[in-house]
Amino acid sequence: MNENLDRRNFLKMGGAVLAAGTAGCATGVTGSAVAGSGSVSAAISTIDYLKLPKAKGPRLVIVGAGTSGMTIAAHAKKTYPNFDVVVVDKRDMFASCYNSSLWYVGIINLEFLAAHSFLDAAVNNNYIFVNAAATGLDRAARKLYTNNGAIDYDFLVLAPGISYDWAKIGVTDPENVYNVQQKFPGGFISPMEHVTLRRKFQEFEGGTFIQTVPSGNYRCLPGPYERACLMAGWIKKNGIKGKVLILDANPEVTIKAKGFHDAFDTLYKDVLEWKPTSAVTGVDTEKKIIKTEFDQYSFDDASIYPNIRASTLIEQMGLVDPKSLQKEANVDVRFYNVIGDPHVYVTGDSRNHPYSKSANTSNTEGQFVAKVLAARAQGKEIAWESPETVCYSMTNGFPPEAIKVDAKYTYDAAKDAITGFSPDTKTWETRDQAMGRAYLEWAQGIYRDTFGG
Amino acid sequence: MDRRNFIKVCSAGAAALATGVHTQLVYAGTVKDFARVKLVDANGKPLKASSLSKDEAYVFGYPFVGTPSFLIALPSAAPAGATLKTESGEEYSFPGGVGSKKNVVAYLAVCTHQLAHPEKKGSVMAYIAGNSETAGRAVAITCCSHNSAFDPADGGRVVIGKAPQPLPGIRLEHDAATDEIYATGMYGADMIEDFFKKFKGNLNKEYGIGKYREAPAGTVQAVLLSKYSVDADRC
Numbered sequence: 280m281n282e283n284l285d286r287r288n289f290l291k292m293g294g295a296v297l298a299a300g301t302a303g304c305a306t307g308v309t310g311s312a313v314a315g316s317g318s319v320s321a322a323i324s325t326i327d328y329l330k331l332p333k334a335k336g337p338r339l340v341i342v343g344a345g346t347s348g349m350t351i352a353a354h355a356k357k358t359y360p361n362f363d364v365v366v367v368d369k370r371d372m373f374a375s376c377y378n379s380s381l382w383y384v385g386i387i388n389l390e391f392l393a394a395h396s397f398l399d400a401a402v403n404n405n406y407i408f409v410n411a412a413a414t415g416l417d418r419a420a421r422k423l424y425t426n427n428g429a430i431d432y433d434f435l436v437l438a439p440g441i442s443y444d445w446a447k448i449g450v451t452d453p454e455n456v457y458n459v460q461q462k463f464p465g466g467f468i469s470p471m472e473h474v475t476l477r478r479k480f481q482e483f484e485g486g487t488f489i490q491t492v493p494s495g496n497y498r499c500l501p502g503p504y505e506r507a508c509l510m511a512g513w514i515k516k517n518g519i520k521g522k523v524l525i526l527d528a529n530p531e532v533t534i535k536a537k538g539f540h541d542a543f544d545t546l547y548k549d550v551l552e553w554k555p556t557s558a559v560t561g562v563d564t565e566k567k568i569i570k571t572e573f574d575q576y577s578f579d580d581a582s583i584y585p586n587i588r589a590s591t592l593i594e595q596m597g598l599v600d601p602k603s604l605q606k607e608a609n610v611d612v613r614f615y616n617v618i619g620d621p622h623v624y625v626t627g628d629s630r631n632h633p634y635s636k637s638a639n640t641s642n643t644e645g646q647f648v649a650k651v652l653a654a655r656a657q658g659k660e661i662a663w664e665s666p667e668t669v670c671y672s673m674t675n676g677f678p679p680e681a682i683k684v685d686a687k688y689t690y691d692a693a694k695d696a697i698t699g700f701s702p703d704t705k706t707w708e709t710r711d712q713a714m715g716r717a718y719l720e721w722a723q724g725i726y727r728d729t730f731g732g
Numbered sequence: 733m734d735r736r737n738f739i740k741v742c743s744a745g746a747a748a749l750a751t752g753v754h755t756q757l758v759y760a761g762t763v764k765d766f767a768r769v770k771l772v773d774a775n776g777k778p779l780k781a782s783s784l785s786k787d788e789a790y791v792f793g794y795p796f797v798g799t800p801s802f803l804i805a806l807p808s809a810a811p812a813g814a815t816l817k818t819e820s821g822e823e824y825s826f827p828g829g830v831g832s833k834k835n836v837v838a839y840l841a842v843c844t845h846q847l848a849h850p851e852k853k854g855s856v857m858a859y860i861a862g863n864s865e866t867a868g869r870a871v872a873i874t875c876c877s878h879n880s881a882f883d884p885a886d887g888g889r890v891v892i893g894k895a896p897q898p899l900p901g902i903r904l905e906h907d908a909a910t911d912e913i914y915a916t917g918m919y920g921a922d923m924i925e926d927f928f929k930k931f932k933g934n935l936n937k938e939y940g941i942g943k944y945r946e947a948p949a950g951t952v953q954a955v956l957l958s959k960y961s962v963d964a965d966r967c
């Protein structure tokens with residue numbers, strides 16, 4: 280590493296640590312990196328900013344170019360053209376999580392998921408895309424720290440998604456964590472997991488493939504069941520001597536149960552077994568055994584979906600709701616600002632709402648949050664709107680046939696809480712090909728909304 | 733009413749008096765004139781307003797080759813007058829149906845939510861004459877992509893869903909003497925350029941480079957949605 284880089288990084292760390300020390304509420308950057316250095320005073324007088332064009336209006340910084348952050352970025356400026364929007368993401372290549380299981384069995388190609396450019400999105404929607412990782416936050420100074428320098432904000436949206444919580448499935452030893460994560464990925468966060476899982480599908484030659492389903496409000500409730508259906512269909516279509524075993528922590532299929540049971544019973548009777556109330560309590564990656572409270576199951580291959588929690592970034596920034604079982608952020612139920620701070624918002628799958636953690640929810644919520652931000656930048660308030668969860672599942676891959684749910688949520692003002700699905704929730708649980716096609720169009724609509732301009 | 737529309741309205745009215753041709757009158761600044769084309773069937777025979785199917789929509793490429801629109805014969809007359817508003821706040825009024833029963837209407841078949849539209853490989857947009865689960869009623873244009881529904885008897889107004897504005901209308905003209913139908917323009921939200929921008933790649937592939945932007949000349953074929961798309965989702 281060259282000297283300049285070292286020094287620059289040192290200054291950055293120094294600045295952040297200083298902020299932590301003086302402002303009292305800066306969090307997230309560990310101080311250990313500066314230990315042993317004698318020149319802290321140099322850092323004190325210098326704050327290493329990320330070089331950005333001068334803000335032309337209130338600066339709205341958005342961390343996370345996923346469904347939530349991208350939606351807010353696309354809509355904020357449309358709603359309030361004065362906004363100066365900066366989007367920060369640590370990845371430089373988008374690959375869609377939603378719809379990714381369809382790629383494993385060839386219903387869509389990789390282009391469908393990944394031919395979406397952050398550059399085009401930034402140009403189309405008039406914002407700046409910064410490829411950097413957020414590392415810390417100083418709310419008193421309204422400053423976000425990234426690995427490439429600090430950014431001052433007027434409004435900050437944190438939409439960093441989720442992290443896995445391995446301990447909840449009894450996987451605690453780091454060696455065990457990395458073994459499970461690398462060998463049998465859950466496939467609900469990063470594109471590389473999808474690449475590995477697709478390979479597993481294509482290379483599966485027989486035996487038992489286990490798909491686990493965690494408890495809690497995990498990302499994409501139907502996702503693991505859908506993947507199991509696709510795998511079962513793949514086994515059937517290719518005459519593989521194998522089966523899918525779903526180890527479900529829950530007593531019932533968590534959503535669209537009728538449609539999934541219908542597929543289990545009519546399409547996959549001999550190739551799919553569903554075991555309810557079978558929460559994973561440990562994994563032996565060498566012996567290929569998954570333990571549950573009362574049993575243990577051998578597998579030939581698996582996708583182990585552990586419990587989830589809000590992205591660790593939320594905890595690093597000190598924003599966790601102490602009541603949240605999934606370390607989600609403590610934000611206003613209706614308007615998503617961190618309690619007591621109208622300048623910082625947490626949206627998408629890091630929120631502490633009982634909403635379905637899904638793309639449509641993040642997309643509709645993001646459109647609303649853009650309006651909230653636009654209003655607040657002008658000193659106004661707007662009425663609450665429910666996000667909407669329109670969610671398809673391909674219960675059959677050959678030919679592609681889907682089922683669907685369309686839900687909104689009810690807000691109880693007396694409790695200041697979301698109390699459940701709204702009464703007009705609808706489901707379409709008899710799978711058909713028209714819905715299979717609509718499912719693909721559904722995703723493309725969201726790609727257009729978030730990237731298109 | 734601005735001067736431009738006033739003139740249009742007056743001249744259309746005059747034409748109606750003189751010839752028995754009824755043009756939909758749109759009282760707002762959202763009207764755009766496009767080539768006047770006659771709607772014909774797949775064999776080039778003119779469609780007659782009084783013998784259109786009432787079960788499903790016809791699809792025709794208007795105002796451009798690459799922009800699908802729906803022609804719909806409603807079960808009953810669609811009276812003019814409802815005031816509608818685009819997302820950007822422009823007001824306009826629904827000109828009502830044409831034909832001897834005043835039940836024939838047309839809309840751009842591009843959902844105002846995220847621009848889904850009928851494609852050859854399938855459609856998430858459909859006109860549902862019977863009961864639509866999404867709309868919670870009969871007579872609706874539904875977009876099953878994210879479940880929005882529009883009222884074709886009321887200017888394309890949003891019934892339910894996240895669609896932020898009514899479907900743009902296609903201005904029709906009806907010749908009482910021949911019962912033939914013409915498309916002459918568009919009113920409501922102006923979303924064609926946005927549509928082109930987002931679908932350029934696909935449209936170039938489907939119609940040939942740049943061809944989707946061409947205006948139909950003289951006549952335009954309108955075919956039943958069930959013939960146009962392999963399969964249409966109904967919700």
Ligand SMILES: Cc1cc2nc3c(=O)[nH]c(=O)nc-3n(C[C@H](O)[C@H](O)[C@H](O)COP(=O)(O)OP(=O)(O)OC[C@H]3O[C@@H](n4cnc5c(N)ncnc54)[C@H](O)[C@@H]3O)c2cc1C
Binds near residue numbers: 346348628
């Ligand atoms: C296999 C699978 C199937 C799914 N199926 C469906 C479905 O059928 N229907 C549906 O509606 N939803 C589905 N989903 C869920 C949907 O994808 C997510 O719920 C949704 O994308 C959440 O949006 P988000 O913006 O909160 O998080 P994400 O989309 O995960 O975005 C988070 C972003 O934050 C970035 N980030 C994180 N930390 C930092 C940091 N420190 N600095 C900078 N950037 C950071 C990440 O790189 C990422 O780009 C599925 C998900 C998966 C994985």
Ligand code: FES
Binds near residue numbers: 878894
């Ligand atoms: S594109 Fe029509 S409802 Fe979303």
